[in-house]
Amino acid sequence: MATFQLLFPLFISCVAASTRPQRHLPACQVVQMDVFCSNLSLRGAPANLPRGIQMLDLSRNMLQNLTEETLAFHTRIHQLNLHSNMIHFIQPGLFKEMTDLKVLDLSRNHLNVYAVSKTNIGLLTAVESLDLSSNGLYTGMTDYFLAESPLLANLSLNSNSITKIAQSTFHGSVALRRISLHNNVILEIEDGAFDSLPQLTELDLSKNSxxxxxxxxxxxxxxxxxxxxxxxxxxxxxxxxxxxxxxxxxxxxxxxxxxxxxxxxxxxxxxxxxxxxxxxxxxxxxxxxxxLRDSLLAHRSPGLSxxxxxxxxxxxxxxxxxxxxxxxxxxxxxxxxxxxxxxxxxxxxxxxxxxxxxxxxxxxxxxxxNSLQTLTLGERTLQSVEELFLQGNELTTLDHQTFQRLPNLRYLQVQQNNLQICVSGQEQTEPMWTDLNQQDPPGCVSFSSIPNLHFLYLSENNLKTLPANVFFNTPLKLLDLSLNPGLEMEPESLSGLKHSLVHLFLRDNNISNLNTDLSSLTSLKYVDLSTNQLTTLPLWNKESSIESLNLQNNNLVTLEYSTVLALERSLKTLYMGSNPLSCCSNLRFLHMVQRSAVVVPDIETVTCVYMEDSEPVNIETVTQTMCHNFDNRGISVIVIVVIISGLILVLGLLVKLFHSRKRKRHRSFNA
The missing domain is CATH 3.80.10.10 (Ribonuclease Inhibitor)
Structure with a gap:
């Protein structure tokens, strides 16, 4: 009886285990006639798949032997994806009866193991696209997969270990149009290796030897x-x-x-x-x-060497x-x-x-x-040029109208040179905007009157001055003047760009005072003034159109109330990190940031000084109440100082009055 009592719970648990439903692998996804069974740890196709499916994806599973049973006898499919399994055996003749199979992906398996048996997989009756990449195949092994593929048009043998393309390699695949042999170790291609492929149009032999x-x-x-x-x-x-x-x-x-x-x-x-x-x-x-060219093109003469x-x-x-x-x-x-x-x-x-x-x-x-020192263009040359890249050269002197001769030029990169900018163009349509006392430096280049130039990059040219109206009649949308340390801009330097300029880059120029009124540029949206020496911003009117402004790494302590008021009407993004801001002198800016009217991507690096000699704090932690309390404490201190000063003054007057009366008494006694 005791033994029965001990074994009875075990018996009950075994019965419960036998009646418990078996754990099933995750189900495949069926979309119309396409079945997706990828990455389900399968060793074969599920037996309960619907009949008549056209596409079967068994990629990234654990298939090892490819047979009719493995494929659950689905022989009418059009597309079979078996990449990234462990297939090392294919039932010979398996694909012979698959007369509808057009696309077969066997990439990333172990077909080199199968090829060691030197057995052809048999007829690929209707296969048009075959992927055998990443299978460890080496020279001669491909023959066992390609010997009978009469309709094969697209073949990928990428990332194998093939060293030689023999004459017989593609004899069984005469319909090939595209062959990819990328990333093998091909050293030799035998004469006539591709002669049996009259329809071959694309051949990739990249990354070989x-x-x-x-x-x-x-x-x-x-x-x-x-x-x-x-x-x-x-x-x-x-x-x-x-x-x-x-x-x-x-x-x-x-x-x-x-x-x-x-x-x-x-x-x-x-x-x-x-x-x-x-x-x-x-x-x-x-x-x-x-x-010779004109003659040959006209007569199509075959006598060309x-x-x-x-x-x-x-x-x-x-x-x-x-x-x-x-x-x-x-x-x-x-x-x-x-x-x-x-x-x-x-x-x-x-x-x-x-x-x-x-x-x-x-x-x-x-x-x-390159090492360009000279660029010589004839009067009517390069009339169709739209983009010209000249950056990173040694250009110091150019014909000053070099770019004006290119009527369709819209994109020009001349950064990292040593160009000098002319004060004016050769053809001066408005004499009043040129200072007659200024003379063009020798070898300078003009950027005025280039009718289609929209993008100009002039950074790193050691520019020292930017003359007034230098871009007259040039409709720039983007202007990059960055990395020209010591650059001095005149108030009218950008005057010709009032209605066109959208992007302006002036970073890393050591600018301490911006003389140019950017608010006059009515289309300006993106401005980069980072890494300069700015202590203040110019006053901008209410019509400012700037949407993105970068002021990082400057010496800004206070943003003027009127400037913030003008900017916040259009500003969407502001970079302000690494500036010695004062917390309580920027309450309008603080309010603009904290009410999320403007996105500050570098907000974690935006700090300010709350009290003199105190450590900087993140601007997000500062409240207006703190500043008001600070102001009140300041006022209290001032009041106390005034009272004490007054008392000291009154006390001094009383002492002086007492001494004067005492002297009078002494004089009357002597009389």
Whole structure:
């Protein structure tokens, strides 16, 4: 009986456990005919999925063996996503009966284990897109997955360990249009490796170990990415065939010379940045090359030698981050469609364009971070340029009308140079606004009368003065004059920008007194006056339109009541940290901040001094009552001082009166 009493509770618990419902894994999401079972720790597809599903996502699970049972016999699906599992076995012939399967993602598995068995997975009946990336596959292993894929158009083999592309690699996938082999260790491509792919248009071989291409002959290819290899040479075979190539990326290689491109090409995009180019050799004068170009374009003559780089359709050319010291203007003779030219971060000391036939359609030129000392532009050159980047050079002198000759220029960066600004433009339409006693410094550049210039960056140019009306007839929206220590602005320096200027940057200029009335700039919304020596702000009228104001790192003690009143009508954002503010002398500002009318992003660093010689406190902790009490205490002290002073004065008078009477008594006694 005792034994029964001991075992009975155990029996009851076992019965309860047997009747308790089994724990189920989280359910898949079903959206119409698409099933999402990602990241559910599954070892196979759930058996209770609806019939007729078209997409099945089993990614990020724990599948190891891929069989019909694993897929719950769902053989009519169109898209199967199995990436990021642990698949190391595939049932041979599994996909043969999946006549509707078009997209198959097997990336991030262990298919290299399966490939060791040297067994083909069988016919991929209808698969058009296959992803085998990140599977540890090395040379020869891809054959077991591609041997029978007659309709395969898109193939990804990214991030594997393939070292060689053999002639036979793609023989079973003749319909391929796009191949990505990014991030392998390819050293060799056998001759004819892609010859069996007449429809191939996109090939990505980036981030490999290819050292040279000496016989490029894929005429049908439209996009070729060879970036991030160890390429020293790219040459096309001598041929009169027309190449369909539109985009060629050769960036981040080791090429010392400009690539030898197909002489009859349709190239639109060419990137040769981050190589080791030191110079560009061009045979012939500008006139000879222009005549040759026009003749060839007119007659489409196939007799052009490969040494002539005819690029009639090229729109984008990137030569940045090389070691070039010079680019002859004749190099651009055969680039009649070029729109973007980037030669930044080289060693170019002089850039010259004097023929108006060159770069007629260029809209963006980037010459930043070179060693430019001279920039020479002819009268009618670069008429389409909209953006010009010249920052980080050694420009000290320019023809003073350099930028006025560019009628469509709207964006100009000339920071980090040593330019001087002319007092006036050459054509002076209003003589009264120029001081006749002022003379333009030699080699100065004018920024007046540039009809479409909206963005101008002049920071770090060692500017000392900003003359009045210097931007006359130039509709700037943004002006950056920062990092010009000691810059002195005249009251009318910005007068030509009354209706246009929206952004003004004057940070880090050691300005102690701002002479310019910013409230006269009716469109001004964003102002940066940080890191200066300002002790006060100029009086701004009620029409101020400023929405964002940065006053960090100045010497401001008090903000005038009228200034705060004018600002708070439009101000939305204010930066005020690192100023020696007085707590009780800024009650209007305190009220503006604390009632959240203005956002102060750096409010935690905005401090003020409550009493003399006291530690700064955060401005949010200060109340008007505290200041009133402080004022009352101050008044009390003053009253006490006055009373004591009065008593001392009265006492002194009484003592003096007493002494005078005493002397009188002494005189009368002697008489």
């Amino acid at each position: 290819i050292t040279c291409i000496t016989d490029f002959n894929l005429c049908q290819l439209k996009t070729l990415n060879l970036s991030r290899n160890s390429m020293e040479t790219f040459q096309t075979i001598e041929s009169d065939d027309v190449y369909e190539l539109l985009s060629l990326d050769l960036s981040q290689n080791k090429m010392p010379y400009f690539p030898l491109l197909p002489k009859r090409n349709k190239l639109v995009y060419l990137d040769v940045s981050r190589n080791q180019l030191q110079s560009i050799n061009v045979t012939g004068t500008v006139e000879e090359l222009v005549n 490969n040494r002539h780089q005819l690029l009639p359709n090229l729109k984008y050319l990137d030569l940045s981050y090389n070691q070039m010291k010079n680019i002859p203007q004749s190099f651009f003779c055969c680039m009649v469609s070029l729109q973007v030219l980037n030669v930044s971060n080289n060693c170019i000391s002089s850039f010259v364009i004097t023929y108006d036939e060159l770069l007629k359609n260029v809209k963006i030129i980037d010459l930043s971070y």
